[in-house]
Amino acid sequence: xxxxxxxxxxxxxxxxxxxxxxxxxxxxxxxxxxxxxxxxxxxxxxxxxxxxxxxxxxxxxxxxxxxxxxxxxxxxxxxxxxxxxxxxxxxxxxxxxxxxxxxxxxxxxxxxxxxxxxxxxxxxxxxxxxxxxxxxxxxxxxxxxxxxxxxxxxxxxxxxxxxxxxxxxxxxxxxxxxxxxxxxxxxxxxxxxxxxxxxxxxxxxxxxxxxxxxxxxxxxxxxxxxxxxxxxxxxxxxxxxxxxxxxxxxxxxxxxxxxxxxxxxxxxxxxxxxxxxxxxxxxxxxxxxxxxxxxxxxxxxxxxxxxxxxxxxxxxxxxxxxxxxxxxxxxxxxxxxxxxxxxxxxxxxxxxxxxxxxxxxxxxxxxxxxxxxxxxxxxxxxxxxxxxxxxxxxxxxxxxxxxxxxxxxxxxxxxxxxxxxxxxxxxxxxxxxxxxxxxxxxxxxxxxxxxxxxxxxxxxxxxxxxxxxxxxxxxxxxxxxxxxxxxxxxxxxxxxxxxxxxxxxxxxxxxxxxxxxxxxxxxxxxxxxxxxxxxxxx
Numbered sequence: 001x002x003x004x005x006x007x008x009x010x011x012x013x014x015x016x017x018x019x020x021x022x023x024x025x026x027x028x029x030x031x032x033x034x035x036x037x038x039x040x041x042x043x044x045x046x047x048x049x050x051x052x053x054x055x056x057x058x059x060x061x062x063x064x065x066x067x068x069x070x071x072x073x074x075x076x077x078x079x080x081x082x083x084x085x086x087x088x089x090x091x092x093x094x095x096x097x098x099x100x101x102x103x104x105x106x107x108x109x110x111x112x113x114x115x116x117x118x119x120x121x122x123x124x125x126x127x128x129x130x131x132x133x134x135x136x137x138x139x140x141x142x143x144x145x146x147x148x149x150x151x152x153x154x155x156x157x158x159x160x161x162x163x164x165x166x167x168x169x170x171x172x173x174x175x176x177x178x179x180x181x182x183x184x185x186x187x188x189x190x191x192x193x194x195x196x197x198x199x200x201x202x203x204x205x206x207x208x209x210x211x212x213x214x215x216x217x218x219x220x221x222x223x224x225x226x227x228x229x230x231x232x233x234x235x236x237x238x239x240x241x242x243x244x245x246x247x248x249x250x251x252x253x254x255x256x257x258x259x260x261x262x263x264x265x266x267x268x269x270x271x272x273x274x275x276x277x278x279x280x281x282x283x284x285x286x287x288x289x290x291x292x293x294x295x296x297x298x299x300x301x302x303x304x305x306x307x308x309x310x311x312x313x314x315x316x317x318x319x320x321x322x323x324x325x326x327x328x329x330x331x332x333x334x335x336x337x338x339x340x341x342x343x344x345x346x347x348x349x350x351x352x353x354x355x356x357x358x359x360x361x362x363x364x365x366x367x368x369x370x371x372x373x374x375x376x377x378x379x380x381x382x383x384x385x386x387x388x389x390x391x392x393x394x395x396x397x398x399x400x401x402x403x404x405x406x407x408x409x410x411x412x413x414x415x416x417x418x419x420x421x422x423x424x425x426x427x428x429x430x431x432x433x434x435x436x437x438x439x440x441x442x443x444x445x446x447x448x449x450x451x452x453x454x455x456x457x458x459x460x461x462x463x464x465x466x467x468x469x470x471x472x473x474x475x476x477x478x479x480x481x482x483x484x485x486x487x488x489x490x491x492x493x494x495x496x497x498x499x500x501x502x503x504x505x506x507x508x509x510x511x512x513x514x515x516x517x518x519x520x521x522x523x524x525x526x527x528x529x530x531x532x533x534x535x536x537x538x
Contacts, residue, residue: 025516031537032235033515035530036242036250037260040214043197046182047120047127052528053260055179057238060219060231060532062182062202065094065113065161066173070527070534071520073287073337073433075173079108079183079203080161089168089474094176096159100226102185103207110155116183118142118150129180132431135165135172168472170482174432177526205231205533215240219532232536248510252277257512257537258522258530265379268324271510282509284523285337287430289330289438292372292387292500293412293421293455301370301419305362307497310420311348312355313394316502319386323379327503333438333490335504337525339479340435340486347494347501355394367395373411373418375425376402384422412455421455427505428453433525435486439467443493458498463489514538 043049046062067078077083080094100108120127121142133139137152152164165172175181188201200208205227206219217238221231242250244264248271250256263271263281271277292314300306316329331347334340359365374384381402388398398420403411405426411418430437441447445464447454466489473482494501509522509529517535524531 025538027232027516027534027536028538029229029232029536030234031232032237033233033257033535033537034237034239034255035258035260036239036247036256038240038242038244038247040240041217041238044200044208045197046179046184046200046202047116047125047129048197049179050128056524056527056530056532057217057219058179058182058200059204059527060206061200061204061208062179062184063100063204064177064179064181064183065096066177066181068177068433068526070531071518071524073525075177078177079113080176083173085474089472090165092163092165092172094161094163096161097226098159100203101224102188102203103201103222104185104188105224106185106187108183108185108203109158110161111158112183112185113161114150114153114155115186117153117181118148119184119189120180121150122148127180129178132175132178132180135167135169137164137166139166168474170471170474170478171432171434171436172474174434178432206236209235231533233532236532251280251510251512254512254514257515259510260529263508263510265324268326268508272324277510280510280513282511282519282522284507284509284520284525285335286505286507286523287335287338287433287525288427288505289333289335289501290327290427290503290505291333291423292502293418293423294498294500295419295455295457296496296498297457298419300362300364300368303362303364304497305358306364308348309355309358309362309394310391310396311497311500312351312358313396314387314390314500314502315350317350318390319383320503322382322386326508327505330501330504332494332501333443333499334435334487335430338430338433338435338438339483340490342487342491345487345491345494347491348497352393359394359396364395367397369397369399370419371401372398373401373403373408373421375405375408375422377405377425380422380424383424387422413451413453418455423455429528435483435490436467436471439486439489443490443498456498458493458496460493460496463493 037053041054044058046058049058063079065080066075068074069076079096081097082095084093102108119125121130121133123145136150138150141147142150154162185201189196192199205222205225207222209220210218219236221234244261247256247259251259294301294307296302320327320329332345372384374380384400388400391398412421428442441453443454443458445459448457448459470482470485507523511522514537516538521531521535
């Protein structure tokens with residue numbers, strides 16, 4: 001999930017949470033909650049919505065075959081009561097829960113699952129998540145518009161769905177937990193057409209009660225939700241148009257329960273140093289890496305020693321201080337919470353003298369001129385300036401190109417246009433907790449195409465082949481070995497230095513004193529940013 005939206009192995013792993021730990025109290029049902037956002041929500045259609053703001057809203061309105069245990073990346077069945085995988089890893093059989101109803105009162109069946117996948121893949125839907133399901137047999141025919149039904153998805157009865165893949169895919173169960181795989185009723189989609197995103201109908205814990213565009217969205221508890229006692233909250237009011245500084249003041253006064261846009265940078269240090277405010281703050285690790293791409297096709301960045309020198313010239317600790325400590329320095333693409341992360345990997349450490357020596361060996365002892373593209377939203381230009389200053393110490397003069405996000409993305413997606421890009425504001429947050437999601441789109445050959453997200457234009461076919469082998473390891477007893485292989489893929493890629501991995505950003509959420517629930521729910525790694533289904537009012 002890239003941050004155009006604002007971008008997970010079946011290994012059960014809890015995301016590290018710091019800050020004040022909530023006392024273990026019994027959740028209370030009832031109550032109303034106010035959440036603020038500055039900007040309106042674009043859509044609540046699960047096939048379309050793909051941004052930081054609407055991701056958790058959609059997850060509370062819809063369900064899929066799979067989901068994650070609250071506050072963790074531990075994958076569990078959701079609308080599916082259980083599932084089986086064939087011996088060859090090519091066929092998944094899902095047995096649905098009986099009696100689950102949509103918000104319109106109709107029971108959800110296997111036909112709805114099939115329709116929902118076909119709708120997401122259908123090019124007329126224009127879903128940004130269609131490509132996730134390319135391994136399903138029949139995908140090419142549907143995505144090209146030659147067919148409207150997936151030959152690889154069958155429904156033997158109302159409560160059984162069989163999905164056949166064209167190749168084994170260890171990530172497939174994660175894909176069934178994405179918003180894009182949420183189950184929707186065909187009759188509601190056909191009734192509202194392109195406006196379904198403003199009139200969403202799902203099976204989720206909440207349902208949309210009212211939406212005054214530009215002002216407020218109101219979610220109310222789904223009294224018929226299949227999970228007994230969930231959600232705890234009766235109503236959530238999302239207030240739109242709230243300037244973040246004002247929202248924070250209102251939260252401190254008890255008028256707001258969750259500041260959806262977080263803590264404004266200008267108030268971060270003051271807030272974090274306030275003992276009373278610390279009690280309201282929750283800090284969590286994200287499946288995120290902020291990095292600078294080095295376009296391996298543009299001289300002199302096509303020289304390995306030059307790329308290594310740039311890596312060793314960047315003072316990552318200083319960059320973290322620029323953003324008031326809201327991240328941890330890193331030396332590899334995978335974040336620490338991701339399977340495959342190598343805690344023993346040393347990488348290219350900060351060493352200005354060695355960086356100068358490498359440039360000399362590469363024939364650029366006098367340095368060179370280049371360009372560094374960056375999104376023009378604070379604090380990204382300040383980070384780019386810190387990188388610029390570091391590079392000047394080894395004679396590399398980088399002109400900063402500070403542009404609107406869309407223009408930076410366009411520059412990165414067109415080969416030979418952007419020598420270097422600081423990814424901040426667009427840095428990668430995993431769509432699901434599996435290392436494969438950090439490879440294909442942003443480091444694999446498939447992303448090194450016009451319009452792609454591999455802005456380093458790095459393509460290592462040998463590593464791509466190893467990645468395909470890792471993705472074919474679907475057996476549970478292969479998880480540990482698969483994670484090890486993925487770790488080697490990423491550290492081997494760093495031998496080629498197509499990136500400067502800089503930091504893993506932390507998430508800071510703030511909520512009122514009246515809110516209950518484990519801290520992990522407020523920095524939920526997959527119900528980004530908040531798992532509304534399980535928080536409660538004290």
